[in-house]
Amino acid sequence: MSFSEEVKQELIGKLPSSRHCQLSAAAALLHHCGLVQEIEGEPVLYLRTDRREQAQKLFTILRKTLRIERDFSREEEKLRVRGRIYFRAGIASQDMRRILTALEETRDSTGAEPAAFNGKICCKRTYLRETFLCIGSVSDPKKGYHLEFDCASEEQTFFLRKLMESFDIHAKTLKRKRYQVVYIKEGEEIAALLNVMEAHVSLMAFENMRIYRDMRNAVNRKVNCEAANISKTARTAAIQVEKIRQLEERGRLKSLEEGLREAAEAR
Known part of the structure; x- marks a missing residue:
């Protein structure tokens, strides 16, 4: 039915x-x-x-x-x-x-x-x-x-x-x-x-489904947001690694300030 x-x-x-x-x-x-x-x-x-x-x-x-x-x-x-x-x-x-x-x-x-x-x-x-x-x-x-x-x-x-x-x-x-x-x-x-x-019985069933859908949509939005943030972080890290590699190939990595050089080497 x-x-x-x-x-x-x-x-x-x-x-x-x-x-x-x-x-x-x-x-x-x-x-x-x-x-x-x-x-x-x-x-x-x-x-x-x-x-x-x-x-x-x-x-x-x-x-x-x-x-x-x-x-x-x-x-x-x-x-x-x-x-x-x-x-x-x-x-x-x-x-x-x-x-x-x-x-x-x-x-x-x-x-x-x-x-x-x-x-x-x-x-x-x-x-x-x-x-x-x-x-x-x-x-x-x-x-x-x-x-x-x-x-x-x-x-x-x-x-x-x-x-x-x-x-x-x-x-x-x-x-x-x-x-x-x-x-x-x-x-x-x-x-x-x-x-x-x-229609109070039907209303309760309707409201229960509304709550379920709202919670599911909220979870989906949060997951999508976190996935987007992770993807953005990964892209940024990849760009940084490529820049560090270019500096190393040109012999300019050692000319960086000590703190910055250590961070680059760690990356």
Whole structure:
């Protein structure tokens, strides 16, 4: 299992207890993993995920917040959109309307992304956590530092950057094919985001690897510096020996002052 998968496995198990955080979690999962299509005049929800636990988590949240007593079925119809697999959620049409209404209530005035969660830090943490589950990834810290979110629009990138900045985490953006990517390459800020998302086990593993890499780099720098100094000393000594040999061949070595001559002979 990759480090990114380990982080996600840890985050899947975190279920918010308060209703406002549950709504934030549902909003993130539906915004970034959900797809609603109309079939025979009725709205049908699809969820993009390869983890049954993530689908079950969304259902649990919907059951707690909206009292929807339907489950997800991995055996039902699948839908492929732009190379991605979406699994159909077994939710009745009347319940789907309640979900869509609740989802609209979480959006801001532009309709683009969730509102500012009434300034609640816990809801911001929850939204970032569930968003990472849907569209996030992080590289193995043994190989390098890189965390990213593959967003579908510039509005999503703006919102995510603004959300992370509220925790003093500064991300950058780039365009990659059809995605707008929000990314972080500094180890300290990746660690901060893991802490914000409450991936504490993964954070410890990440920090341990950071310490190991920092120590290894420090040792390598010291060894390289010492090797360079030894090489420089050897080159200088070789030049001095050659000069002394030239003085000796010309018979000028004995004309040097006594202390200097003794040093030259010793060399």
